[in-house]
Amino acid sequence: MKKIILSHPTGNRNVRAVMTSLNNAGMLEKFNTTLAADAGSFWLKLLPAGIRAEWLRRAYPVPSKNLHTRPSLELARIALPKLGFSSCIEHEKGWACIDAVYHDLDKAGAKQLKSIKGDIDAVYAYEDGALETFRQAKKMGVKCIYDLPIAYWQTVQKLLGHEAERMPQWAVTLGGGINDSEAKLERKTKELELADVVVGPGSFVMDSIPLWSNKEVIMSPFGSPELSALPVADQQKQKDAPLRVLFAGSMGQRKGLGDLFNAVKMLNTSNVELVVMGALLTDMDFYRSQLPNFTYEPGRSHDKVLELMRSCDVFCLPSIVEGRALVMQEAMSQGLPIIITPNTGGADLIDEGKTGFLVPTQSPELIAEKIAWFLDNRNQIPYMGEMARQKAAGYTWDNYGDHIVQSLNKYLS
Numbered sequence: 001m002k003k004i005i006l007s008h009p010t011g012n013r014n015v016r017a018v019m020t021s022l023n024n025a026g027m028l029e030k031f032n033t034t035l036a037a038d039a040g041s042f043w044l045k046l047l048p049a050g051i052r053a054e055w056l057r058r059a060y061p062v063p064s065k066n067l068h069t070r071p072s073l074e075l076a077r078i079a080l081p082k083l084g085f086s087s088c089i090e091h092e093k094g095w096a097c098i099d100a101v102y103h104d105l106d107k108a109g110a111k112q113l114k115s116i117k118g119d120i121d122a123v124y125a126y127e128d129g130a131l132e133t134f135r136q137a138k139k140m141g142v143k144c145i146y147d148l149p150i151a152y153w154q155t156v157q158k159l160l161g162h163e164a165e166r167m168p169q170w171a172v173t174l175g176g177g178i179n180d181s182e183a184k185l186e187r188k189t190k191e192l193e194l195a196d197v198v199v200g201p202g203s204f205v206m207d208s209i210p211l212w213s214n215k216e217v218i219m220s221p222f223g224s225p226e227l228s229a230l231p232v233a234d235q236q237k238q239k240d241a242p243l244r245v246l247f248a249g250s251m252g253q254r255k256g257l258g259d260l261f262n263a264v265k266m267l268n269t270s271n272v273e274l275v276v277m278g279a280l281l282t283d284m285d286f287y288r289s290q291l292p293n294f295t296y297e298p299g300r301s302h303d304k305v306l307e308l309m310r311s312c313d314v315f316c317l318p319s320i321v322e323g324r325a326l327v328m329q330e331a332m333s334q335g336l337p338i339i340i341t342p343n344t345g346g347a348d349l350i351d352e353g354k355t356g357f358l359v360p361t362q363s364p365e366l367i368a369e370k371i372a373w374f375l376d377n378r379n380q381i382p383y384m385g386e387m388a389r390q391k392a393a394g395y396t397w398d399n400y401g402d403h404i405v406q407s408l409n410k411y412l413s
Contacts, residue, residue, distance in 0.1 A: 002121040002412045004145070007032040007109045007133060009074060009101050011060060013326065014149065014201070014222055014400065018124070021401030023062045025409070029120060032109045034074035034101060036060055036067045053301070070108050073101045092181055099184065102129035110136040121412050122196075131187055134194035143412060146195035146215075148205055150323035151343075153180070153188045155208035159321050159343075159361075163253050166362065169290070173252030173281040177321065197411060199404055201324035202345035218407045221348065223397030224329035227389060230310060242273040243375050246312040246336065248305070248327045252281045255325075256318030256341065256361065261291040263318075263367035271375060275312055277305070309334040313381055314374050319344045320361055332392035335385035339370045355388040 004027050008015040011033050022028035037059040060067065076096040080088050088096040106125070110132035113123065122143040125133050127150070134144045150156065160178040164171040171178075192198070192209075197216045200206045206219050245264075249255045257276070264274050277297035280287075284296070297308060309315070315331035316339040324345030328338055332349065338356035340346055350358045357373075359366040374381060 001026050002409060003027060003029040003119060004122045004124050004408070005030045005032065005109070005113065005116075005120060006124045007105060007129060008126050009034045009098075009105050009129060011058065013397070015126075016060065017223060017397040017401035018147075018404055019401075020061055021398070021405040022124075023066070025405050027405065027409070028062060028066055030066055030068050030112070031060060031062055032068045032070070032105060032112065033058075033060070034069060034105060035071050036064075036069050038064070068108075068112060070105050073104050077101055091179065092184060099128065103132075105129060106132045109133040113137060113140065113142070122408070127188060127191065128184075130191045131194070134191060138194060143196045144194050145197045145199060145408065146191060147199045148192075148209070148323070149201065151205050151208035151321055152192070152210065153185055154210065156321050157185075160254060163320055167253055167258050170253035170258040172286070173257070174254055175250070175252060175281060177254060197408070201400075203347065204343055204345040205323050216411060218404055220400050220403040220407075221395050222324050222326055222329065223400045224392040224395045225306070225333045227333055227393045230335055242271050243314065243371070243378065244273050244275055244312040245371055245374075246275045246277070246309060246315045246331065247317065248277045248309075248315070248331070249317065249319075249325065250281060251276060251278045251287065254319065254321050256320055258290065259318045259362060259364045260316055260367060261294075262364035263371060264291060264294070266364060266368040267371060267375075269375075272371060275308070277308060306330065306334050309336060312336060313378075314339065314371070315356075316340070316367065316371070317344055318359065318361065318363075318367055329392045329395060332388035335382075335389050337374070337381065337384035337388050339367060349391060351387065351391065354384060355391045356384065 004022055006019055006022060019031055035058045037055050039056055039059045073096050077089055080096060088094045090097060092099050106129045113136045120142050122145050123133050123137045124145040126147045130146055137144050156177050160174050164174060164178060192213050195215055198209055199218045201222050206217055247260055251257055264272060274294040275297060276294050279299060309331050315336040317325055317328060318341050320343055322344045328340060328344060328346045328349060331338060339359060341359055341361045343361050347358055350356055357370045359370060
């Protein structure tokens with residue numbers, strides 16, 4: 001039986017799927033992370049419900065003997081900004097920033113690998129948190145599996161650099177992707193150089209991998225939420241109300257929000273309500289200056305996100321750079337047809353005119369055209385929403401993780 005060490009600081013949904021499939025196959029030697037909650041701990045019952053739910057997000061479906069934690073920096077990253085110490089998480093510079101958390105776990109993983117007894121066949125690590133682990137693995141003849149959840153950095157820099165020139169007023173929202181230091185970019189390059197296998201969630205990511213790397217690749221699309229019956233109230237939306245178009249994600253031009261704002265301005269009608277849910281990347285005054293009359297919804301728990309989705313009619317994500325945005329399949333699972341770009345990583349989700357529409361990047365005119373189509377064809381939305389639900393149901397987290405593990409098993413044989 002092959003043995004793999006998996007490492008990730010925060011155990012995102014896609015990481016959990018890989019972890020579960022490795023564990024089910026008897027291949028998970030260790031999962032290295034920062035925090036791990038024990039769902040059976042008595043003291044959890046003493047916490048307020050909100051804090052308890054947040055902590056249980058760090059519970060993992062593997063035996064405790066397979067978990068190795070590194071909590072200090074992650075606890076500081078979470079807690080200190082709430083106490084007013086935001087400088088400690090400043091991009092790349094703060095001693096408790098997300099990069100520092102990734103690097104700390106990476107170094108600990110390399111040290112662990114060096115001291116481990118018994119045979120290890122591979123290490124599985126993620127972008128920005130793999131370099132030291134891969135270096136140690138290479139010394140030991142251990143294979144390196146590199147998970148790239150977003151497009152390779154050269155593609156990111158090129159596309160976002162173009163956006164900063166095309167829409168300079170939105171440059172402030174482009175974030176770290178365009179401001180990464182040379183040292184961080186060099187680290188990404190070295191990680192790819194050391195990798196034996198690259199895992200990605202869709203063709204947009206896989207196509208961004210430079211030809212010089214000449215790596216084995218595994219493409220496996222992310223899963224969707226489990227499909228359940230929609231509440232009756234959500235199936236009977238008011239036909240005479242404005243068409244509610246939902247955008248969900250960080251509020252920046254990396255996700256094409258500026259193009260969506262421009263599309264809504266072109267439509268210039270009170271019959272369309274743009275609902276924007278996500279994290280502010282600059283002051284609200286900026287967004288209101290770009291489009292005064294949108295409905296802002298702050299982030300919320302996952303079940304409340306799904307509830308908000310069901311109150312809308314159409315989902316739109318005209319991203320410039322993604323890996324594969326999970327929110328697309330979440331929206332589809334709640335009965336929303338979608339308008340997306342190929343750069344969302346979800347072109348395979350579109351059956352044109354059935355589950356939604358695919359539009360090119362940087363095309364507010366075409367976004368406006370598709371929103372207008374939904375406005376003129378509201379009777380088609382229930383049918384398209386059901387087609388979207390069924391399409392999303394075809395993508396499961398079990399299939400995502402199992403395909404990766406089965407592919408790795410063949411490669412490592």
